[in-house]
Amino acid sequence: MNGTDLATGAAIDRVDLWIVIIGLGLGSFALRFAFLGLIGKRQMPEWLLRHLRYTPVAVLPALVAPLVVWPGATGGEMDPPRLTAALVTLALGVIFRRTLLAIVCGLGTLYLMLWLMG
Incomplete structure (x- = not known):
């Protein structure tokens, strides 16, 4: 540089x-x-440990949301494949409470939607 x-x-x-x-x-x-x-x-106080458990839950959506709403792959425009994959991942995560299942199914949904939409 x-x-x-x-x-x-x-x-x-x-x-x-x-x-x-x-x-x-x-x-x-x-x-x-x-x-x-x-x-x-x-030893940290119990109230602090309880709040620290929510850190990954707060950070992960903050990292993922801009990639869904303004993806760089589409020039910053929201597109149906990424939005659908995010919604499938969120729904499966809430319903089944299995992180790996939600991530794998969301990944599969993204690639399937990208393939279907060209």
């Missing part, structure tokens, strides 16, 4: 780039240290 911003084509100053990289590294370290270094071997 020659130090240009791919979105705008503007040059990125090397100092600014290193400030961002070091800042993100320090922030990531601080977040991990807060749980591993400061809390360490101490």
Whole structure:
């Protein structure tokens, strides 16, 4: 890379780039240290453990939703195959409560819909 911003084509100053990289590294370290270094071997309160169980449930939909609503493969336009696959995955996950089953059936639905729609 020659130090240009791919979105705008503007040059990125090397100092600014290193400030961002070091800042993100320090922030990531601080977040991990807060749980591993400061809390360490101490027992966490039950209320905190109960709330931490919901973290994957909150993060996974936040990662998947933009890929369904604005998929890069279609230039950011919502399309029926991805929406159908997401709905099948959600329905099977809620009904059967089997994550792997929901993911595999959603994957199968996506490929079937892509094949049917050309």
